[in-house]
Amino acid sequence: MPEEKETINKxxxxxxxxxxxxxxxxxxxxxRAAQGLRNKMERxxxxxxxxxxxxxxxxxxxxxWESVETKKLALSAGVSKATISNITNTLERKxxxxxxxxxxxxxxxxVVLTDxxxxxxxxxYPKFHRGEVEVVSSLSIDEQKVxxxxxxxxxxxxxx
Amino acid sequence: MPEEKETINKxxxxxxxxxxxxxxxxxxxxxRAAQGLRNKMERxxxxxxxxxxxxxxxxxxxxxWESVETKKLALSAGVSKATISNITNTLERKxxxxxxxxxxxxxxxxVVLTDxxxxxxxxxYPKFHRGEVEVVSSLSIDEQKVxxxxxxxxxxxxxx
DNA sequence: TCATAATCGTTAGCTTTGAAACGATAATAG
DNA sequence: CTATTATCGTTTCAAAGCTAACGATTATGA
Numbered sequence: 001m002p003e004e005k006e007t008i009n010k011x012x013x014x015x016x017x018x019x020x021x022x023x024x025x026x027x028x029x030x031x032r033a034a035q036g037l038r039n040k041m042e043r044x045x046x047x048x049x050x051x052x053x054x055x056x057x058x059x060x061x062x063x064x065w066e067s068v069e070t071k072k073l074a075l076s077a078g079v080s081k082a083t084i085s086n087i088t089n090t091l092e093r094k095x096x097x098x099x100x101x102x103x104x105x106x107x108x109x110x111v112v113l114t115d116x117x118x119x120x121x122x123x124x125y126p127k128f129h130r131g132e133v134e135v136v137s138s139l140s141i142d143e144q145k146v147x148x149x150x151x152x153x154x155x156x157x158x159x160x
Numbered sequence: 161m162p163e164e165k166e167t168i169n170k171x172x173x174x175x176x177x178x179x180x181x182x183x184x185x186x187x188x189x190x191x192r193a194a195q196g197l198r199n200k201m202e203r204x205x206x207x208x209x210x211x212x213x214x215x216x217x218x219x220x221x222x223x224x225w226e227s228v229e230t231k232k233l234a235l236s237a238g239v240s241k242a243t244i245s246n247i248t249n250t251l252e253r254k255x256x257x258x259x260x261x262x263x264x265x266x267x268x269x270x271v272v273l274t275d276x277x278x279x280x281x282x283x284x285y286p287k288f289h290r291g292e293v294e295v296v297s298s299l300s301i302d303e304q305k306v307x308x309x310x311x312x313x314x315x316x317x318x319x320x
Numbered sequence: 321t322c323a324t325a326a327t328c329g330t331t332a333g334c335t336t337t338g339a340a341a342c343g344a345t346a347a348t349a350g
Numbered sequence: 351c352t353a354t355t356a357t358c359g360t361t362t363c364a365a366a367g368c369t370a371a372c373g374a375t376t377a378t379g380a
Contacts, residue, residue, distance in 0.1 A: 160196025
C-alpha cells in the first residue's frame with residue numbers, strides 16, 4: 001500500500017524503541033474497513049429509512065429477539081446506555097418501537113418492535129444482507145472463514 | 161460463538177432466499193472488533209488528553225505530514241468534511257493545531273500542528289502503540305500478516 | 321471577457337455519542 | 351424494618367458526526 005509505506009518511513013523518527021509494524025497494519029486496516037463498511041451501508045442502504053448503523057443494529061436485535069432490555073442493547077451495539085436512550089427516543093418518534101417497563105423489576109425497561117418496525121426490517125434486511133455479501137465478495141469462502149476466526153479471537157481475548 | 165448461533169436460528173424465518181452466513185460473520189465480527197478497539201483506545205489512552213479516536217487520527221496525520229489539506233484529512237479519517245471542520249475547531253481551541261490558507265488557491269485550507277500538538281503526540285503515540293500491540297497480541301505475527309492482507313483486499317476492492 | 325460551472329471549507333440544523341450526575345427502584349445488612 | 355448499597359434508565363452538557371445549503375474562490379467556455 002502506497003500510503004502505509006510512506007507513513008512508516010515518517011514514523012521512524014518517532015520516539016519509540018521498537019515499532020510493531022504488523023500490529024499497526026492490523027489496527028489501521030481493521031478500522032478503515034469497518035469505517036468504510038459503515039459509511040457504505042448508511043449511504044446505500046440505511047438512508048432509505050433515515051437510519052444510522054446503530055439504529056439499524058438496535059432494530060435488528062429487536063427483530064430477532066422481539067423484546068430486549070436497554071442494557072443488553074447497549075452491550076450488543078457497543079455504545080453507552082445514554083446513546084441507547086437517545087436512539088430509542090428517535091425510533092419511538094418514528095413509531096418503530098416502544099418502551100415497556102418490567103413489572104417485576106421496575107428499574108428495567110424493555111424495548112419492543114412495533115408492526116411498522118417489523119415491516120421496515122423486512123424491507124431493509126434483504127438489502128442490508130446484499131450489501132454484506134458485496135463488501136466481502138473479493139474474499140473466497142475459505143478466506144471469509146479465516147478472517148472471521150481471527151477476528152473472533154481478537155474479540156474474545158479483549159472482551160469486546 | 162453463543163450469540164451468533166442463536167441469531168442464525170432466528171434469522172431462518174427472515175424473508176430471504178439464501179443467507180450467506182460467512183459474509184454475515186465477517187461483517188459482524190469486523191465491526192465489533194473495530195468498535196471494541198476504538199472504545200478501548202478512547203477509554204484507556206486518548207482520554208488522558210480528552211481526544212476522540214478521530215481527533216487523534218487527525219493529529220496523527222498532522223504529526224506525520226506536518227501540514228494537510230482539510231479535504232485529505234476527511235478522506236484519511238473516513239468522515240465528512242463538516243466533521244473535520246468541527247474537530248479542527250476543537251483542536252484549535254486546545255492550541256494543538258492551526259489553519260493556514262493556501263496563497264495560490266485561496267479555497268484550500270491547510271491544517272498545521274503546533275509545538276504543543278507535537279508534544280501531545282510524542283507523549284500519546286507510544287501509549288497508543290502499546291495499545292495496538294496489546295489488542296492483537298492473541299494473533300501470531302503470521303496471522304497478523306494474513307488478516308492485514310485480507311482486510312487490505314476488502315479496502316481496495318470497495319475503495320474504502 | 322464575462323458568464324457559467326466546479327471546487328473548497330464553513331455554517332445550520334439535526335442525530336449520535338459518552339461521562340457524569342440524577343432519580344427511582346430493588347437488594348442487602350444490621 | 352429501616353438504612354445503606356447497588357442497579358437501572360434518563361437527563362444534562364459538550365463534542366462528534368452527517369446532509370444540505372451557503373459563500374468564496376478558481377476553472378472553463380463561448
